[in-house]
Each structure stands twice: as C-alpha cells, then as structure tokens.
Amino acid sequence: MIRAVLFDLDETLFDHRAAVAHAATAWTRTLVPGHEPPAGVLALWLDLERRHLPAWHASECSFAEQRRRRLRDFCGRLRLPLPADLDAAYAEFLVHYETAWAAFPDAADTVDALSGRGLTLGVLTNGEPVQQEAKLRRIGLMDRLDPVLTPDALGGAFKPAPECYLAAAAKLGLRPTEILLVGDDRERDAIGPARVGMRGVWLDRHGTGHTGGPPTPPRITSLRELPALLT
Numbered sequence: 001m002i003r004a005v006l007f008d009l010d011e012t013l014f015d016h017r018a019a020v021a022h023a024a025t026a027w028t029r030t031l032v033p034g035h036e037p038p039a040g041v042l043a044l045w046l047d048l049e050r051r052h053l054p055a056w057h058a059s060e061c062s063f064a065e066q067r068r069r070r071l072r073d074f075c076g077r078l079r080l081p082l083p084a085d086l087d088a089a090y091a092e093f094l095v096h097y098e099t100a101w102a103a104f105p106d107a108a109d110t111v112d113a114l115s116g117r118g119l120t121l122g123v124l125t126n127g128e129p130v131q132q133e134a135k136l137r138r139i140g141l142m143d144r145l146d147p148v149l150t151p152d153a154l155g156g157a158f159k160p161a162p163e164c165y166l167a168a169a170a171k172l173g174l175r176p177t178e179i180l181l182v183g184d185d186r187e188r189d190a191i192g193p194a195r196v197g198m199r200g201v202w203l204d205r206h207g208t209g210h211t212g213g214p215p216t217p218p219r220i221t222s223l224r225e226l227p228a229l230l231t
C-alpha cells in the first residue's frame with residue numbers, strides 16, 4: 001500500500017525549461033548588447049547542465065564550480081566574451097532565471113487531488129536545497145509538500161544511486177514498497193527507485209515514449225493521471 005508520494009521538482013512540478021529559455025536568451029543579450037542570441041541557446045544550456053552537473057554529484061567539484069564550467073563552455077560554444085567574474089555573471093543569469101519561475105499547470109491541481117488521502121506528499125530532488133526550497137516557495141507548494149529531500153540530507157547520495165532512495169525511505173520511516181516516486185527522468189525517477197522496491201512513475205511530458213527496450217516503467221504524460229494510479 002502506498003503511503004507516501006515523492007515528486008521530483010525540476011521538469012515535474014517546476015517548469016525549469018521555460019525559465020532557462022527566458023534566462024539564457026535574456027542573459028546572452030546583456031553580454032553582447034544589440035546581438036540577438038542564436039537559436040539553440042536553450043538546447044545548449046540544457047546540454048551543458050547534463051555535462052557538468054555530474055561532476056558535482058560525484059563530489060569532484062563544488063556546486064559553484066560546475067556553474068563556472070557551464071558558463072565557460074556556454075560562452076566558448078557561442079563565441080561570446082567570457083565574463084571576468086563568472087560568479088557575478090552567474091548571479092546575473094539567476095536574476096533572469098528567477099523572474100521566470102513557474103509551476104506546471106498540473107502541479108497544484110495534483111497536490112490538491114492527493115491531499116486528504118492520508119498520504120505523505122513530499123519532494124525528492126537532486127538539486128541544491130536552498131534553491132530548490134526557494135522554487136517551491138515561489139510556486140506556492142513549499143507549505144504543502146513535506147519533506148523536501150535533497151542529497152545534502154541523504155548522505156550525499158543522488159538519484160539514481162540506490163542509497164538515495166533508501167535514505168529517503170528511512171527519512172519517511174517507510175518501507176520502499178510504500179513509496180511512489182514520480183518524475184520526468186525515466187532512469188532517476190522511475191527505473192532507479194523500482195530497483196529498491198519503490199513504485200517509480202515516469203512523467204513523459206513531451207510524449208516521447210521509449211524505444212530502448214525493457215525495463216518499461218509506468219508512464220504518464222500529465223501529473224493529472226497520477227491520482228488514478230493510487231486508487
């Protein structure tokens with residue numbers, strides 16, 4: 001019996017991609033006034049996140065350092081002038097990013113639909129805790145989701161390491177089989193948790209489907225499909 005639902009945050013409750021699309025364009029314009037950013041800045045930014053975040057996950061560099069590495073590559077790939085102070089430049093990027101913070105339209109509705117069922121409703125995110133909690137406050141879900149679990153509080157284990165899910169279950173005081181995790185990353189949010197006995201649900205917002213063969217975790221294309229899975 002499921003007693004807790006854990007949501008991933010970025011691209012699950014929180015529209016990270018839209019906020020990055022706004023910020024990457026706006027910030028690039030400030031670097032070279034009058035120069036229109038090329039198409040593909042969003043794809044490049046998201047690709048550099050995928051390339052550089054793992055070094056932080058593996059404790060090979062600090063959270064701030066992986067941000068500097070992303071900016072260096074971003075400017076290099078677009079042939080933009082590299083800011084002298086990368087931390088200050090990233091802070092300027094964050095101003096643009098934060099102005100565009102928003103939830104997906106189905107996020108609050110789904111939390112509403114699951115409330116009152118006696119379930120613990122929380123968050124399990126690979127992000128940095130201060131920023132992730134600020135996002136949840138901005139989108140109005142901080143007071144409605146508890147706990148908010150990040151690797152900082154889970155022995156430094158990131159999804160999809162089994163230790164991450166097991167530490168989350170321990171924090172909840174539940175067996176893994178009593179927990180459902182839902183998120184946009186098929187491996188981290190659906191296949192990984194299933195390896196330790198959790199119920200993992202893949203939120204395939206873009207309807208890309210999967211053609212890579214098994215395993216094929218439960219798949220939904222909107223959070224609004226989630227309550228029906230719990231009846």
Ligand SMILES: [Mg+2]
Nearest residue numbers: 008010011184
């Ligand atoms: Mg995500």
